[in-house]
Amino acid sequence: MLNDLLAKFLWLFAATLHASYRYRYDGFENIKKAQKQSKHGNYLYALWHQQFLQGNLAQKDIPHVVMVSKSKDADLIAYTCKKLGFTACRGSSKKSGVNKGGKEAKQEMINLLKSGIAGAVTVDGPKGPARIPKAGIIDMAKKSGHPIIPYAAVPEKYWEFKSWDKFRLPKPFTRIMVIYGDPIFIPEETDYEEFDSIKTKLKNALDQAEEDCRTYFNEDFKRYSKHNFHKIF
Secondary structure, eight states, rough: OOOHHHHHHHHHHHHHHHHEEEEEEHHHHHHHHHHHTTTTSSEEEEGGGGHHHHHHTTEEEEEEEEEEEEEESHHHHHHHHTTTTEEEEEEEEEEETBBBBBHHHHHHHHHHHHOOEEEETTTTTTTTTTTOOOOOHHHHHHHHHHOOEEEEEEEEEEEESSSTTTEEEEEEOOOEEEEOOOOOOOTTOOGGGGGGHHHHHHHHHHHHHHHHHHTTTTOOOSSSBSSHHHHHH
């Protein structure tokens, strides 16, 4: 009962913040490119855990599949994801050699990706190390046929927390710049030995997208699209 009330409060809080933010988007051509060349007509966002909140809010009402922990605490996040229009696959990493459902959740997510739905993964989650991509998203892209889109959603003003990812909560009414980077295609025949070089490429692309977002605040922010994805396509 308490968890249900907390979940509803968290959603109301997130929705209120979302209504106050001023979003701008750039790089829609990269989404079109990914969809055109994808085996199943869609894409897989990669973003840093630090940008989890605004990254998801910026995609409100656009169907995505995401991975959320099975823990009770994560019930709050799963509820918010559902209200945003996302599908949450619930699972956690192995702990002390015990499978916590992560393998099954990952396979469920791959199956949903193959059905044509888009996906999103915080590539350094759930517990870090921060800003170091893990191999999971590369494996998902390889098996699903979805290209990876480096995705950044950067607020101009924010509060930064002392968490492992230095989580940033955008301040009310701040501007948020969203950039869709150039797609990274992972052919089905890609060898697992190549994953390390792909992780480096992905990290560099995410860092560059974040840096590019900051430069937009010093330019004519208004000239970039303020429309959501579903209004563009």
